[in-house]
Amino acid sequence: MMNVIKSFSSSVRSLCVKSTVFNLKSSGQTSLLQQFINLTMPNQGIGYIPQKSMATLNGMHKTGPFFKKRKKPRPTDGNPQMKGVVLKTFVKKPKKPNSANRKCVRVRLSNGREAIAYIPGEGHNLQEHSIVLVRPENVQDLPGVRLACIRGKYDLGHVIKK
Numbered sequence: 284m285m286n287v288i289k290s291f292s293s294s295v296r297s298l299c300v301k302s303t304v305f306n307l308k309s310s311g312q313t314s315l316l317q318q319f320i321n322l323t324m325p326n327q328g329i330g331y332i333p334q335k336s337m338a339t340l341n342g343m344h345k346t347g348p349f350f351k352k353r354k355k356p357r358p359t360d361g362n363p364q365m366k367g368v369v370l371k372t373f374v375k376k377p378k379k380p381n382s383a384n385r386k387c388v389r390v391r392l393s394n395g396r397e398a399i400a401y402i403p404g405e406g407h408n409l410q411e412h413s414i415v416l417v418r419p420e421n422v423q424d425l426p427g428v429r430l431a432c433i434r435g436k437y438d439l440g441h442v443i444k445k
Contacts, residue, residue, distance in 0.1 A: 377424035
């Protein structure tokens with residue numbers, strides 16, 4: 284009985300593909316025949332594109348290993364600048380060969396994330412609840428700091444000349 288159903292469905296498939304599917308494409312209607320095709324051949328309807336089969340050893344040798352591309356988590360979601368509110372100001376120590384106190388702030392960005400931002404230049408007037416504009420910038424000797432504050436915008440003043 285099962286063999287009869289399989290042979291019947293294969294013959295219907297060949298008939299459908301040859302004659303009726305083309306007519307369904309042009310008319311845009313789904314008939315009982317199309318519903319039968321969808322039931323007997325799941326994921327193989329009118330617009331079905333077959334998946335690539337497993338690569339051969341020779342093909343794998345030519346292309347090399349496959350690595351998934353990961354999205355790097357950016358604090359500003361790809362925006363050039365973002366506004367934020369200062370939660371806390373503090374001082375961080377740089378990595379090994381350098382020695383200085385880098386002024387940093389913890390910022391809640393307008394997208395809801397919290398991040399650490401570096402304050403460039405000498406001296407600043409930031410305190411809690413100040414509003415700053417930050418840009419993505421990798422501060423090399425401060426691990427984990429991916430933002431820098433922009434001087435002269437909102438509550439962060441320009442660097443004072445001496």
